[in-house]
Amino acid sequence: MYLTPQHILLAGASGLTGEHLLDRLLNEPTVTRVLAPSRKPLAEHPRLENPVGDPAVFLPQLSGRVDIAFCCLGTTIKKAGSESAFRAVDLDMVVAFAKRARELGARHLIVISAIGADPKSSVFYNRVKGEMEQALKAQDWPQLTIVRPSLLLGERLEPRLAEQLAGPLSRLIPGKYHGIEVCELARAMWRLALEEQDGVRVVESDELRKLGK
Helix, strand or coil, X not given: CECCCCEEEEECCCCHHHHHHHHHHHCCXXXXXXXXXXXXCCCCXXXXXXXXXXXXXXXXXXXXXXXXXXXXXXXXXXXXXXXXXXXXXXXXXXXXXXXXXXXXXXXXXXXXXXXXCXXXXXXXXXXXXXXXHHHHHHCCCCEEEEEECCCEECCCCCCCHHHHHHXXXXXXXXXXXXXXXXXXXXXXXXXXXXXXXXXXXXXXXXXXXXXXC
């Protein structure tokens, strides 16, 4: 059984995955409105609403019907500047976005987490992602889809050296640790949005690659 989403809320539209997902959404005939808040202006489109500014300010001001919400928010400790600043984005902001999406009527949230996410992990990054997943589950969504991609493969405006070095190797690793093209991830997220399935679903990277083909 499939849903026909009409009004979409998207966080992280200026990021690597978010850009690809936004392009896909705006080219889907069933999508009549995409609400995509961002810190910097996005390219104009007749079906795009793009509030610009500080998320802490505009998040409570978001309005209008929302059917499905996508969350592509994420940063790195290096870019954030500290572990606490990283948590503020990858945990606090994600949870706040999800809460607002639910208040606007969204019944399905599709969120990007990470392979190895675990609230008890000794690895800080994985632990924060696990805590994020745990917090979203506590919001009691009718439908929550958590995607856990491995290393993302794609051209960033600000290249990350570690990803550039690991990218070729990740293409050789089998199973869920094999790198995933960002266009495949965006395509998989859209397909998951069309599926009606109550409760929580966690989708690992190998399944995401199959869905994104």
